[in-house]
Each structure stands twice: as C-alpha cells, then as structure tokens.
Amino acid sequence: MTAAVDSTPAVSQAPAPVPSAASRIWGVVRIQYLNRYTFVGIPLIILAAAVVVSIAIYAMIGADSPMYGGAVQAPLWYFVGAGVQAMGLTFPFAQALTATRREFFLGTALAALLAASGLSLVVVLLGYLEQATNGYGINGYISRLPWLWEQGGAVAGLLYLSFTLLVFFVGFWMATLYRRGGALVVTLAAIGLGVLVVGTLFVITRFELWGDVVRVFAEAGPLGVTGVLCVLVALAALAGWLTLRRSTP
C-alpha cells in the first residue's frame, strides 16, 4: 500500500474573477451619483429657484393674458458645468479605480442620460401642473410654452432631454480638450464653433433666408427639432469620445 500524497494547496491566491464590462460601466454610473449634488441636487435647486422667481414676477405683473417665460432652461445650462466636472475631476479618479476610458465614457454618458431624463420628466410634470392650475392660478407659464407643447408633453420632454444632453456633451468635450491641449486648444475650439454659428447666421441673413428658416422650424415642429438635436448630441458625444481616447489623467 502506498501512502496517500497530500496535494499541497497553492500558497498564492487564485486571481479574482474579472468583473463583467456591464458591472464596471455601472460602477462608473454609481461613482457619478455617489455625490448626489452634481446630477440631482443642484439641477433641482436651480429649477425650483427659477420657478419661484418666475411666479413672483408673474404675480407682480398680473396680466390677464397668459404670460410665458424661459426660466425653465436655467437648470439645463448647468449641465455644461456637470459635463466639465464629470471629465475634469471624475476621470482621473475613475482611472485610479482602473476603469478603462471606454468604461468611463459609457458610464458617464449613461449617468448624464439618467440625470437629464429625470430633469426632463420633472419639467414635463411641471407643464401638466401649469395646465391643470391655469398657470399657478395667475396665468403664468414656465414649462408649458405654446410651440414646445404643440405635439404634446412627451415630445416637449424629448426636446428638453436632447437639448440638455447636447449641452452636457459640449461641456464634456470642452473639458476633454482642455485636458489634452490646455486653454489655448479650448479657446480655439470655442472660436471655431463661434465662427461656425456666426457664419451660418451671416449666410441666412445675406441671402434673406430667415423666412425659410422660420418656416422650416414651424414645419419640423418640436419632434423635428428634437431629431436635429439628437444628431448634434451624437456628434458632440463622438467628438468627446475621440478626444478622450488619448487623454491622460
């Protein structure tokens, strides 16, 4: 009879299983929400303040015909800052946590999509509230604007969502450019975008196309404009990703 040979257990630990890509991307989303002020608290505070101030102004005016204001866009612009922060500060930390650039980009885009969707939903609910209360009882409207709601609350929400995302990705891209090339590159990019906008305005004015432009927007309706915005969102996101691919923390 031969003595049984004990198999010696390996001293070193077996490598831990690699977490799935989905769980690592979701990890980035959770990091973006660990501090809830950035994506949830601050936009809601800005929105609440905009609503309160608008109602106060409407109450002071006290007109009989409906009053419309654009204060609802205030929290939307904050998403430039959210985009800048997500890139400028969270990216280096995500790198320390070994997230790849791809995981960081997808997780951050998903986090922004969730935040912008939530904000858009609140704005749409506010619109229905205005509808139900005849403009807070004083005939004043912030969210429920005539052209925007032409095709219903859902379309108005989508338009709001796509615009918020566009603003976010432009901020994200600018912050990524800053990381890659410093203030000069950002300035040049901003000037480039500015020239593009002014150039377009010049061409429209020079060839007296304003009537056509207004007609195009009127015909496209909120849904058509949302479609155009979605294309711009995709372009800004793509620009952000291409710049991020070679970024270092």
Place this chain on the structure above:
Amino acid sequence: MTAVIDVAHLTKTFKDVTAVDDLTLQVEENSITGLLGRNGSGKTTTMSILTAQDFPTTGTVRVFGEDPLENARVLSRLCFVRESQKYPDDFTAGHALRAAAMFFPRWDEAFARTLVADLRLPLTTRIKKLSRGQLSAVGVVIGLASRAEITFFDEPYLGLDAVARSLFYERLLQDYADHPRTIILSSHLIDEIADLIENVLLIDDGRLLLHESTDALRGRAVTLTGDAETVSHVIGTREILHRESLGRVASVTVMGTLTAAEADEAHRLGLEHSPVPLQQLIVRLSQRDQRSARSATQTTEKAAS
C-alpha cells in the same frame, strides 16, 4: 517565479522632455520592489504607463502577459493611486472608499475600516479640505485594502507623520505576508523602506541605473574607517565610491567585499568596517553613473575637437 510586469525599450517623451528613456525591466510575482530615483526621474510616468493611465511613445509594456491599454482583464487586477490623485468635486474620503469598494474585486472592507481608524482619517470631511498627510492616507487605505494583485504606491508617505508612516510600513508587511502580491513602492526616502523592499529599481533621468535584490546590493560595497594610510593599504585597487577624511582618519567606501583574511587584517590594523546604508550606496552609485556619463561626454568632445 514568473514576471508579472515585462517592459521592453519603453520610451516616453513629452514635447521636448524625455521622461522615460529606453527602459527594459521585469518584475517578479509576489515581491516588494522599491522604485527609487530623484524627483522627476520618471517614476510616476513609468507607473502611469504600466497602469494604462498614460501611453508609451515607443516600446512595449506587458502586464500579466497582456497590453494593459483599455484592457479591463488586466486593469481590474491593478491599483495605482498617484501622489497627486484628483477626486471628484466635493467627494469625502468616505465617498472615495465606497467607490473603491465597488471597483476592486478583492476589496476588504474590514481592513479598510481598521486602516481608517489607525491613520485617523476623517471620513466626512471633503477631500479638498484634508491636509497633505490625510490626502496621502486616502491613497494608502485604497492601495492596501484593494489587495490588488499588483499595487503601486506613489510616494505614499508625503505629509504623513512618523507614527502614520511606520504604521503604513507595518501594515503593508503584515498584509503582504498574509496575502502575497506584487507591490511597487516609489520613494526617495530610501533608508526608511530599506528593510521593506526585496528589490531595488533605481532610475535616473528616465534610464534604469540598477535593478538588483536588496541583499545583493548591500554586499556590493563596504566602508572602511581608520588611519588613512592603513585604509588605502587594505582597499588596494578597489574602486572608490566615496572618501571622507578628517585629519589622519579616513572613511572610504569601496565597491566589493572583504575576504575573511582581509577582514581579519583590517580588524588587526584597527580599522572599522561596516556595511553601507542602502541610501548612501544608491546615492554613491548614481553619482558614479553621472561621473562616468560626464567623462564619456568629455572624451567624445575631445575626440571631436
């Protein structure tokens, strides 16, 4: 032994600065390596490239046999908190540790709690408001509690007081014994980590000067102190790394060891011979390298003129 890090002819240039210059090295699994060098010698850049936070200009990097770039399979087994680590705005140390717990598959929460208590790290203060030492402590806790298979510590002692520093070294050794892994510790406080590191990786100006086990390195030089003439007699033709003299007494550091007979003779002649502290040895060796580099340039210049 298997090499978990394999770097071949790695070069990294930033505009007109060469941060890493033709670096070739391997790091064995389950070892503690000191990555030593002066400020700006390329330590952080090298670690950034190994962890795919930065890109090589030329050369290849293999970690666990694979290119780490955008490779979650490799990256999920690493941990690198840099000395100047940035955190999301308004994050507290508590937020940072919760995020780390989500990402590092081997994270040990109980260990993290103990370290936080030991290092007296406030968890609810915003990181922006932490002192330099507390900021380092965040990195130390993440680095240790992640138990990553390769963990990089980038000058983790900055701003830590003496108690916290020795606590860090103690915990590191203890946890390394319980959970063997590969640790790379960048530092310029060489003597403080001399007893901790098994291997020395010395880089200067982006180039590898030395890659040796600490024990072998210690045996490479010896210091003799005593009567100047007697010292000269005993060292013979050995290469002198450093000489200090005060009156007739000289203290000379030379390359090589003394044979038993020589040691006896030195003792008989009233000389004191002592091992060279690691830090001194490394300083002398880097100075020697600079001297030889200088004389090489001078020779070429002379030849050219």
